[in-house]
Amino acid sequence: MNDTRSKITPATEDSIARAGEIIRAGGLVGLPTETVYGLAADATRPEAVAKIYAAKGRPRFNPLIAHIAALDDAPRLALVSGAGQALIERFWPGPLTLVLPFRPGATVCELARAGLDSVALRMPSHKIARAVIEAAGVPVSAPSANRSGRISATSAADVASELGGSVDLVLDAGQTKIGVESTIVSLLGDKPTLLRAGGLPRAEIEAVLGRPLALAGADDTAPRAPGMMTSHYAPATPVRLEAVEVAADEALLAFGAFRPAGIAQAQAVLNLSAAGDPVEAAANLYRSLRQLDALGARCIAVAPVPEAGLGEAINDRLKRAAAPR
Ligand code: TXA
Ligand code: MG
Numbered sequence: 001m002n003d004t005r006s007k008i009t010p011a012t013e014d015s016i017a018r019a020g021e022i023i024r025a026g027g028l029v030g031l032p033t034e035t036v037y038g039l040a041a042d043a044t045r046p047e048a049v050a051k052i053y054a055a056k057g058r059p060r061f062n063p064l065i066a067h068i069a070a071l072d073d074a075p076r077l078a079l080v081s082g083a084g085q086a087l088i089e090r091f092w093p094g095p096l097t098l099v100l101p102f103r104p105g106a107t108v109c110e111l112a113r114a115g116l117d118s119v120a121l122r123m124p125s126h127k128i129a130r131a132v133i134e135a136a137g138v139p140v141s142a143p144s145a146n147r148s149g150r151i152s153a154t155s156a157a158d159v160a161s162e163l164g165g166s167v168d169l170v171l172d173a174g175q176t177k178i179g180v181e182s183t184i185v186s187l188l189g190d191k192p193t194l195l196r197a198g199g200l201p202r203a204e205i206e207a208v209l210g211r212p213l214a215l216a217g218a219d220d221t222a223p224r225a226p227g228m229m230t231s232h233y234a235p236a237t238p239v240r241l242e243a244v245e246v247a248a249d250e251a252l253l254a255f256g257a258f259r260p261a262g263i264a265q266a267q268a269v270l271n272l273s274a275a276g277d278p279v280e281a282a283a284n285l286y287r288s289l290r291q292l293d294a295l296g297a298r299c300i301a302v303a304p305v306p307e308a309g310l311g312e313a314i315n316d317r318l319k320r321a322a323a324p325r
Helices: 013-024 048-058 075-079 081-089 127-138 156-163 202-209 277-293 311-322
Strands: 009-010 030-031 038-041 065-067 098-099 117-122 171-174 184-185 191-198 251-256 270-271 299-302
Touching: 009 013, 009 156, 013 030, 013 038, 013 127, 030 156, 038 048, 038 117, 038 127, 048 191, 075 117, 081 098, 081 202, 098 171, 127 184, 156 171, 184 202, 251 277, 270 277, 277 299
Parallel strands: 009 171, 030 171, 065 117, 098 184, 251 270, 251 299
Antiparallel strands: 030 038, 098 117, 184 191
16 A cells, blocks of 8 residues: 555645656556546557556556647547537537547547547546646546446545556546546437536536437447446445435435435435535535445445535436445
C-alpha cells in the first residue's frame, strides 16, 4: 500500500510535465478530470493502450474515449457534423463525450477504438487534465480509473487503491467536482443517441439539438456503447434500490429529507444530499458507495433518488451497482 500511495503526487507544473513525459514514453498516469479520475495513456500507441486494458481487466471489445486539449483536434480525429459542431461549441470543454465517425488515417490507434470505425472524443474542462494532454502532445485514452466493473475513482487515493500497482504516477487534484462520468452522445446514425447519462444533463443537450435524444438500444438501429454492461460500478457489498425501510445489518444511502423506516437502527447512514440537490448527490455518489462498502454490511440500501437533472445519471449508476453480478 505504501508503495502504491507513494505514486500519488500533487498536481504542480513539474508533476504535470512529468505526467506528459510518462504518457509520451508509453506509461500510465492517474489523471484528475472534472467528472472522475482517468487512467491515461497515449491513444496513438497500441502498446500503451494495451496497458490500460490489462490494468483495468477491461475486455478489448470496449473502446476508450480519446481526450483532447484543443477544439481543433476534433476535426483532425473525426468527421464532425453540424449537430456535432453545435454541441462542441456549446459544451466543450466539459462533461460531454461525442461518438463520431473516425477520420480514416487519423492517429487514434485501432486498439483504443476496439476496432470500430468510430471514435469517442472528449475535451475535459479540468485545467490539469488539459495541461497533461497538452504536455503529452497526443490524444489521450482515459477510461475511468477503476478495475473493470467496479466503482469509479473520484480521488487520487481511489486510483491508488484500484490500480496502484499498474500506474506510474497519480496526479492529485483533490476530489472530482462532478462525480459521475461524462454524458455520451452518438452522432453516428441519423438520430443523435444518448449512450450514457452523465455529468451533462440530457435536457441541456436536447435544448441545443432542438429534439429529444434517442435512447441507446431502443431499437435495432440505435447505437450502443459496448461498455454499458448491466453490472458495473459495483461495490463488493450487495446493493438494493428504492429502499423505504432499512434493516439493522444494512447500511443506508439516503437522499434528501426522506427517512426510511428503521433508519435509527441502520448500521450506518450517509446522505447523498440532505438538501435533495442532484448536483451535490452526484459529487458524493462514488465516495459514499466506497465508504459504505468498506463497512462490510449485509447490504447497502439506497433510498429513492428523483430522475431530474443529474438524477438520471445517478440512477443509471445505482441500477448497474445493484444489478445481478
Ligand atoms: O467522464 C468520463 O467520460 C471519464 C473520464 C476519465 O474522462 N471516462 C470514462 O471512460 O468514463 P470509460 O472508458 O469508463 O467509459 C467510456 C464509455 C464506455 O462505455 C465505452 O464503451 C464508450 O464510452 N465508448 C467509447 N468509444 C466508443 C465508440 N466508438 N462507440 C460507442 N461507445 C464508445
Ligand atoms: Mg468506466
